[in-house]
Amino acid sequence: MQAKILIVEDERDIVELLRYNLQEAGFKTDYVRNGADALQRAIEEPPDLILLDLMLPEVDGLIVCRLLKSDSRTKHVPIVMLTAKREEEDRIRGLEHGADDYIPKPFSPREVVLRVAAVLRRLKVGRETEETQKIRTHGLTIDLDKHQVQTEDETIELTATEFKLLTLFARSPGRVFTREILMDVIWGQEYYGIDRTVDTHVSRLRRKLGDLGRHIETVHGVGYRFREV
Ligand code: CA
DSSP states (O other): OOOEEEEEOSOHHHHHHHHHHHHHTTOEEEEESSHHHHHHHHHHSOOSEEEEESOOSSSOHHHHHHHHHHSTTTTTSOEEEEESSOOHHHHHHHHHTTOSEEEESSOOHHHHHHHHHHHHHHHHHHHHHHHHTEEEETTEEEETTTTEEEOSSOEEOOOHHHHHHHHHHHHSTTOEEEHHHHHHHHHOTTOOOOTHHHHHHHHHHHHHHGGGGGGEEEETTTEEEEOOO
């Protein structure tokens, strides 16, 4: 079955460029030109992924992203944001508002196609592993029922926090997690710590994983990600 991509962008040239390339790559496409239509379309005809421009008339792309991610009818739909501004801050804000990935403009259509395919692929992997309650990746087996992590020849003892971090990373290889998101997920909204807390836990986790610890990569100035397979 072809995956359907909903493009949310007001610039017609860019819409046409995206549609052409996505269709060539075997995706179905749909498009709307503003945030209000995006919300309505996503509810009425749920797409498999939303390609959302940051710069939209009336309602800003970040707000659209937050609304989509807070509505139970649309929150499961992955979002890839197109960010016109090159500033790091905008990208981080996109991720904080729940986007699954971002692509800075100007982009190559090929890059968009590859990123879209990668997000869809990693979500599919995530769903399959949820059923079996085990995540297998990079030579690690994470047993979610038993709270156990194993390599080929040993069991690794992790604290509850380290286990949470590793599970989060391993569920979304390639996704960048900011320190703020990690603090939210691990300690909840109530926590007002400093960034170093996250760094400390991540470096301990890396050490315990030994050789495999290299798969947790530092994204300079942003946070961490688990290397894609
Ligand atoms: Ca735009």
